[in-house]
Amino acid sequence: MNLKEISKKLIKGDFSSLLGFANGNKNVHPSEVAKMLYSVPADTALKAFQSLPANTQGKVFSYVDILLQKDIVKHSTKQKASHILNELSSDDRIAFYSSVKGVERSSFLELLNEKNKDAVHDILGYPDNSVARLINTEFATIDREITIAEAIEHLRKNHKDNETANVIYVVDKDGKLIDDIPVRRFILNDPSKKVADILDGYCVSLKMTETKEAAVAKFMEYDRVVLPVTNTDNVLLGVLTVDDVLDVAEQKYTKEIQNFGGVEGLDYPYVKTSFFALIKKRATWLIILFVGEMFTATAMGYFDAEISKAVVLALFVPLIISSGGNSGSQAATLIIRAMSLKELTIKDWWFVMRREILSGLTLGFILGTIGFIRIAVWQNLHLYNYGEHWALLATTIFLSLIGIVMWGTLSGSMIPIVLKKFNIDPATSSAPLVATLVDVTGLVIYFSIAAIILKGTIL
């Protein structure tokens, strides 16, 4: 039975197929059950989850989205919710508590046993964006002075079979991190060797307070799949696996792309975001952009005399300002992305400026030429009559495009660098600034060039 058929049955209130799917078949991964629950309305998902046997619930819980997780905790008996939350792996537990705030968080914290409550409380003291919020506090440690055989014996007795046992950490008596050993090295070496003999002396680690973005960068730079996390005294406090970082990377990119598109980053997926939350996220930027763009009306107001003398000038306003906007957003995109990949820093501003001025002039020349040809062709094929001074008008368009594209490119590349200099996230704030600045100043450039070239003819 496929996903769609099971979803249909779930919506009809028939949970037996999900049960059959989740229990009868050993080859079903909890994430597949979670995917099924995601595909049906919230109330159905909750009922279906509750129909699962207790041991399956625990496994599935960590794969469902936060909205359903909250629903489940709220609508379960205190005992059951407590059981689910205490049995979660420590990183999934932190993820859950990080996503609930205020009174809700306090009441949910009461569901944990003392040990877990203290642990969660500690971690929640670290900033939202820190590595601490992602760590798994279960990990395996050994002493460097024992043999491999002894180490294996120790692990077999003390450690559960889960992913945190893929890498073993060597610590000193104060719990300070000395090195990490992938567990494969225990079986690929002679068991009589000492642990100290198979250390490679090279250990990359993260600090609790590092940002999630820094962690993503470190995983990529060192090609690791798991990294130890320590406090400032180098005491090992947890481990971070790359799959958690992959989610973070994707969320980060999603917000970055949404910011580019002029939407405040959504907290939940589009389909799960309520209509009013969606309007709020969008209205904020739209209003900021709109208020900024109102200056275009002011700017054009200064040139109303010119427009009434030469209406033909108005025809090219959308073309002119959109070219400035497009070239500005190209430049901003390239620079913001290069900064976020650490290919560029604010110190490179002079390199960027020279390069972008030259790019702007070249691109402006290309567009200007096309614009000139467009007017010449329309005029000479009698598609539109720009008047006897059409060649001067075409020259105005040509020069304006060079000026505006160059200006757009320059602003687009410099604004992100300036914002970064003042510690403002360029991805979030550049778009409206670039758009407004380029549109308003673009109009001024255009009408000023027109005033100079067309003076005495059509103006």
Place this chain on the structure above:
Amino acid sequence: MNLKEISKKLIKGDFSSLLGFANGNKNVHPSEVAKMLYSVPADTALKAFQSLPANTQGKVFSYVDILLQKDIVKHSTKQKASHILNELSSDDRIAFYSSVKGVERSSFLELLNEKNKDAVHDILGYPDNSVARLINTEFATIDREITIAEAIEHLRKNHKDNETANVIYVVDKDGKLIDDIPVRRFILNDPSKKVADILDGYCVSLKMTETKEAAVAKFMEYDRVVLPVTNTDNVLLGVLTVDDVLDVAEQKYTKEIQNFGGVEGLDYPYVKTSFFALIKKRATWLIILFVGEMFTATAMGYFDAEISKAVVLALFVPLIISSGGNSGSQAATLIIRAMSLKELTIKDWWFVMRREILSGLTLGFILGTIGFIRIAVWQNLHLYNYGEHWALLATTIFLSLIGIVMWGTLSGSMIPIVLKKFNIDPATSSAPLVATLVDVTGLVIYFSIAAIILKGTIL
């Protein structure tokens, strides 16, 4: 000595500090040497690389960028280049050959030994975007009928200590994949148990022909760090580790963001892309957008009589069309991202359409109200004189904004879905279509509403 000091010395031709850095200190990761080489000009980087001892070169090579890799291969003796390329891990080797094309690829292929050449040749037969291009063909297999102790003995004899031994694969006599076992399970279980007894019967795998994006999704869905890759007959051909996918994910997001900003995805980082390559990547889209936007001049041409009668109408053109464009790009961003995260499919078009029409009307109403107030305030504070019929003009702006924002939102959300339906990548092609369509039709909506409302007064 820090990165900056070493870079400075390198540029001066003093490679000894790099050498000291790379050799003298056991705690230096090859990626750190690579980072150093990235920070200096290409010719210095090449010379510095060549000054490294042979065994360090091999390790550093896989961490430097493709441009330097090509330089190194071209400027080394045939024997040395051949040694470096043959010693690479199979996934790094494929990555190198995937990035060189045509004659260069053929000549570089000659540097490989027969076995590696055949293997690379096979893999290059798969599409650029397939999982096959990322796999590591070194992996450890065992039989299910032996004991854990025998398996460990077998691995110790036959397998090198590298990351591919973190997970062991159980295959049948035809090489078909049965299951995967994290190596930790060998040490956490009694050595006298049979391999068959510690299998969990649940094995996620990838096909050679699956796309890289599908692989990213699978890693995230199942929280795995390594996945086996098979052909259509389920024969195990290689393994894929998540760190390679992380690079792919980042490249994918970079291209996606660049496409959003109206730039063709760059092949190399901004700073390493030549001026002319950069112009080419940008000019293409700028010209397409420019040609599209030329229709705005045509559209406005039809209304030149209205503009000459009421110049005041022209003043609001930039504000009106930018609002349509902004709301369109918001909607497009949200929908494209939701589709790429598989939260939405083309089948959801009706849900999206209803939602976006309602969103558009709401957002348009908000902006329209602000626009109306703006005109009323300016008029009554005598900041600008819109004439005796200013209230009608303000009503025109109000209604136009509702219409245009609704239309922008609708187009922005539907164009990506339509493109997807025709198997065109919405991320690449939506922006120009949305921008052009919304700007041109926005003008028509604006002037049509103006014609109706202002007829008999200022028109």
